[in-house]
Amino acid sequence: MQALKEKLDQTVAYIHSIKKCSPKVGVVLGSGLGDFVEKMENKTIISYNDIPHFKKVTVQGHDGKLILGTVNGVEVAALQGRFHLYEGHDMADVVYPIRVLHKLGIDTVVLTNAAGGVNLGYKPGDLVILTDQINFTGRNPLMGPNDESMGPRFPDMGHAFNQELIDTLGKVSADLKIKTQQGVYMGVLGPTYETPAEIKMFRILGGDVVGMSTVHEVIIANHIGLKVCGISCVTNMGAGIIDQKLKHEDIKDEALKVMDNFTALLNNAIAKF
Ligand SMILES: O=P(O)(O)O[C@@H]1C[C@H](O)[C@@H](CO)O1
Numbered sequence: 001m002q003a004l005k006e007k008l009d010q011t012v013a014y015i016h017s018i019k020k021c022s023p024k025v026g027v028v029l030g031s032g033l034g035d036f037v038e039k040m041e042n043k044t045i046i047s048y049n050d051i052p053h054f055k056k057v058t059v060q061g062h063d064g065k066l067i068l069g070t071v072n073g074v075e076v077a078a079l080q081g082r083f084h085l086y087e088g089h090d091m092a093d094v095v096y097p098i099r100v101l102h103k104l105g106i107d108t109v110v111l112t113n114a115a116g117g118v119n120l121g122y123k124p125g126d127l128v129i130l131t132d133q134i135n136f137t138g139r140n141p142l143m144g145p146n147d148e149s150m151g152p153r154f155p156d157m158g159h160a161f162n163q164e165l166i167d168t169l170g171k172v173s174a175d176l177k178i179k180t181q182q183g184v185y186m187g188v189l190g191p192t193y194e195t196p197a198e199i200k201m202f203r204i205l206g207g208d209v210v211g212m213s214t215v216h217e218v219i220i221a222n223h224i225g226l227k228v229c230g231i232s233c234v235t236n237m238g239a240g241i242i243d244q245k246l247k248h249e250d251i252k253d254e255a256l257k258v259m260d261n262f263t264a265l266l267n268n269a270i271a272k273f
């Protein structure tokens with residue numbers, strides 16, 4: 001098997017052959033949240049299909065493009081779409097884009113997703129600044145031999161989401177009068193949505209939102225020393241809270257409805273990161 005470092009070198013060499021760049025902030029855009037890139041400036045767009053060692057995107061609402069550009073003068077690399085374990089990808093492929101962003105030079109990553117509301121005080125359309133996570137997938141991307149040059153064998157996860165970034169997001173949302181919540185992301189494998197009993201259990205366990213991504217990206221980003229923050233868009237209430245049949249199409253549409261607030265929050269926060 002080709003060594004990870006060699007693969008990363010090839011991927012980054014390809015990206016630099018299209019555009020020399022040194023982004024400060026990386027953004028991963030979850031289901032239905034890809035339109036964030038509309039407001040980016042000086043854009044270079046690269047399809048995942050052309051990027052060596054990137055997999056194919058299979059989930060609707062994930063365009064599969066890397067957008068290099070600027071946001072309020074800050075150099076940003078935005079990933080329009082991600083890979084999920086439930087698609088059948090290997091864990092190494094799921095977290096590979098985070099490694100690529102790191103190798104491109106970012107020091108901060110913003111992980112975004114569509115999620116179900118578990119906290120009964122939330123409602124669809126809420127933006128949730130993530131304060132912590134529960135990895136309920138039973139899988140960890142750091143299983144296997146550890147490369148000490150990338151990070152420690154036993155990474156501390158006591159501050160997985162960076163407090164300064166959380167504070168900045170909170171302050172920017174208050175200044176913009178955009179209502180946000182703060183809460184804990186419960187990461188599951190999917191692809192089934194939850195049963196009402198599972199949602200009830202997640203609430204008891206301390207989850208505020210539930211989704212099928214993000215937790216492994218957070219682990220890798222912490223391992224390699226990135227500053228991490230996360231925003232969930234509550235696209236639906238978790239199963240059993242209201243009588244609603246969950247469909248991915250509706251989830252995408254719901255995410256689109258909050259795009260203006262989501263973009264304003266993120267654009268203004270990035271300028272202060
Ligand atoms: O990539 P994210 O976490 O935004 O995608 C969510 C979780 C599932 O992939 C899908 C379910 O509708 O949307």
Ligand code: HPA
Pocket residue numbers: 114115116117193194210211212235236237238239246251
């Ligand atoms: O209710 C949900 N459960 C899991 N993942 C999700 N992604 C959006 N909504 C949900």
